[in-house]
Amino acid sequence: QLHLQESGPGLVKPSETLSLTCTVSGGSIINDFYYWGWIRQPPGKGLEWIGSVYYSGNTYYNPSFKSPATISVDTSKNQFSLTVTSVTAADTAVYYCARGSYSSRPGYYYHYMGVWGKGTTVTVSS
């Protein structure tokens, strides 16, 4: 059974860099049918997609995401990571990693998150 686990510091100071890692177990991150995504949820608010990465390193990012973010993958460790620089209080949220089913075939254009991690809470505060 596929399992995703987020890890990283729970507290980050303003203007510093937030770094999170998602470790995938029970399956390989190398899979032609999936992208691996990061989604966050500020307290009391809805879901916001940050971006997704393929095992080859190809990425998609949310153009509306206000903070500078980078998503990378390490296939040797079966992990993918999120980095957000120059964080502010607005980056306080629960951060989820997820496996995303993906297709770009004509007539079958989709990307949705089928398996989610439990999430990790990140607070930006001095």
Add this chain to the structure above:
Amino acid sequence: SYDLTQPPSVSVSPGQTASITCSGDKLGDKYVSWYQQRPGQSPVLIIYQDKNRPSRIPERFSGSNSGNTATLTISGTQAMDEADYYCQAWDRNTVVFGGGTKLTVL
């Protein structure tokens, strides 16, 4: 950017049918997914590609999508279905979530 609009809240009596809508420009041309999020838990995929249910999801959950509106229907709603529900689409290489709907079972 592409927007998906959901009603903030929907109420339903136990055993009745709940319908949650998701609106977007020409949404029927896109595949829509739905997620359930109970308080303090991660979202769970309940509908994908408009109308398909993952194997572990009860049959009382169904989806449709046509025109500018996708609909999540919960038949015979149970108390355990009280949760937030989010629709989602993939538009121009961007995952877009609706704002979420709080379903109250009372």
